[in-house]
Amino acid sequence: MPKVLPKSFYTRHDVVQISKDLLGKILVTNIEGKQTSGIIVETEAYRAPDDKACHAYGDKFTTRTKTMFEEGGVAYVYICYGIHHLFNVVTADKGLAHAVLIRAVQPTTGLVVMENRRNMSSKQKEICNGPGKFTRAMGIFKSHNGISLLSRKSPIYIEDEDRIPEVNILSGPRVGMSTAEECSNWPWRFWIKNNRYTSKPGQVWYDL
DNA sequence: ATAATGATTCGCT
């Protein structure tokens, strides 16, 4: 039985390192009485106050961003484009608005549940290869904003696994932000090399 | 109170 990632994993101050460490871990949800899980294969780091792409840039504190200022180990879920529920892991100490966006997972269990929620076959990589896609497949939504990830009793938690070797991790610019801002070029997007369940197009993928 | 916009996805060409 793998252990749930402890608070000490999340309260570290290097959110970029945590983004890489999260690759290969198992994200588990127990929502609506159904369990699903998948391997985290793609992440992005966001870090206030200096990161202009972060919602809490300049330590901007609003109803929405206040979750990012919590102590590491809770979920930050928000709506994007009015439809999509995007899931982040809050990191660092209370008062530091750091978070890691989970962008894609490789489904492992609860495949039938995911198929029903997504209305497609789990054989298609498209079922979970995007930040709004896997949240729908795994039942994550806005009301999970702010909940703890530190217990197996939580509807969402992350199980520890061996680290992905650095040589098998690729990085690049984050997705979906203005190229005019210098920080949009920071290589703070990470994914597992040769994993076909990531959202990056135009490469040859192999199964893990 | 109102207007602008986005850490996206999907369907059509």
Added chain:
DNA sequence: GCGAATCATTATG
């Protein structure tokens, strides 16, 4: 590849 869908959040009056 392109553009519409769609609404919570935010800034501004």
